Amino acid sequence: YTSEVERSNDLCFINGIETGKYFYSVEKAVARSLEWTASGEGPKPTAETGQPRSVDLVIGLIADTHGEEELSAHAASEFRLRGCSLVIHCGDFENAASLRQLREELADIPLYWVSGNHDGWADYDQSLPGRLSEVGEEHGSLEVGGISIGVAHGTYNSDRPSGQEQIRTWVHEGAHDYVFYGHFHQFNVKFPTAANPTIVVDPGGFYRRGS
Numbered sequence: 001y002t003s004e005v006e007r008s009n010d011l012c013f014i015n016g017i018e019t020g021k022y023f024y025s026v027e028k029a030v031a032r033s034l035e036w037t038a039s040g041e042g043p044k045p046t047a048e049t050g051q052p053r054s055v056d057l058v059i060g061l062i063a064d065t066h067g068e069e070e071l072s073a074h075a076a077s078e079f080r081l082r083g084c085s086l087v088i089h090c091g092d093f094e095n096a097a098s099l100r101q102l103r104e105e106l107a108d109i110p111l112y113w114v115s116g117n118h119d120g121w122a123d124y125d126q127s128l129p130g131r132l133s134e135v136g137e138e139h140g141s142l143e144v145g146g147i148s149i150g151v152a153h154g155t156y157n158s159d160r161p162s163g164q165e166q167i168r169t170w171v172h173e174g175a176h177d178y179v180f181y182g183h184f185h186q187f188n189v190k191f192p193t194a195a196n197p198t199i200v201v202d203p204g205g206f207y208r209r210g211s
Contacts, residue, residue, distance in 0.1 A: 057145040058083055060109070063090035063153075063182025064205040066118065069101050071206055076105030084109055085145075090182030090203070091116025091138055091153035096125050103130070114138050116153040116182065139166045141176065150176040154183035154202070171198045
């Protein structure tokens with residue numbers, strides 16, 4: 001990128017309606033999360049009990065591992081250590097061996113995934129469970145624990161239907177509680193607002209080459 005503004009505009013491709021402020025720093029995002037919860041803007045009481053909804057679901061989120069099996073193994077170890085209920089990969093394994101290796105390292109933790117622009121091989125290998133995206137696409141959805149989740153890779157210039165367009169549609173329509181995506185190799189999170197309640201997260205790239 002030639003400027004911070006250009007980088008910001010590329011990463012904030014969902015802009016166009018009041019979607020809330022984005023954070024590119026993990027530390028700032030965590031601080032904002034604590035503020036959000038303490039302010040009362042966070043999880044609201046359920047209609048049935050009048051008590052805040054208890055969240056027993058811990059999601060491990062990863063993207064753009066690009067064949068880095070050693071780092072993927074380290075991530076799987078962290079996911080197990082932190083008691084993740086499931087793991088979601090937002091695309092760009094680069095090969096089926098990397099996907100299978102991550103699944104094996106996760107042991108009993110379910111793995112859900114979508115194809116990225118480097119995952120054309122996945123269109124020809126239908127033996128890999130946990131896939132959310134249809135053949136030739138890079139986005140899909142799931143619901144777990146009463147929470148609706150949209151997952152996309154996020155490309156905009158590949159042969160696949162644009163993941164960015166799908167993300168925009170989900171966010172603008174409020175189709176999911178959470179939307180997760182990858183591709184940019186840059187951590188990014190959008191907290192909910194009154195105008196747009198969807199929480200949007202890019203976990204960033206998880207590989208060594210140039211990052």
